[in-house]
Amino acid sequence: MIITTTENVTGYRVTEVKGQVFGVVVRSRGLAGNILAGLRSIFGGEITEYTQLLEEARRHAIDRMVKNAALMNANAIVMMRFDSAEIGQTMSEIVAYGTAVVLEKQG
Template structure:
């Protein structure tokens, strides 16, 4: 399934809008990860434990959004965006959302 952050896809036209789709993931780093991240924050630099957590959460959020779009009968998601929030002090919520559509390739 094509997922784009743009409203239009070159060489295609939207023939039907299926509606809003989203995928939500809430993740928590375990105690050991929080301790390692805390130690790294003292020294400074990238906290790879959290980077990996957020990258994985984004992938899962997109996968869930695509699954929802597929269930709606769409073949693409346009205007895809991410949103995130912290829940408590140890959890992160990642949301992937966009508009599920039917795209048709233009002749030529």
């Protein structure tokens, strides 16, 4: 499946727009991870526990979005974006979204 943040894909043309597609993930870091991250925040710098959590959540959101696009018989997702929000103090919501389309190779 081709996934792009642009509206067009070089060498392809959109033959059908299937519609909006998205994948949602809500994640929470466990108690031990929150304690470790809290200790790291005292000294400053990157909090690798949260970086890893968000990277995994984005991958899962993309996987879910692709699955939904495949169910719509799309072979590509254009104008793909991420959105995120905090839920409470321990959870993060990650949404991957875009437009599911059918692309055809030109020439």
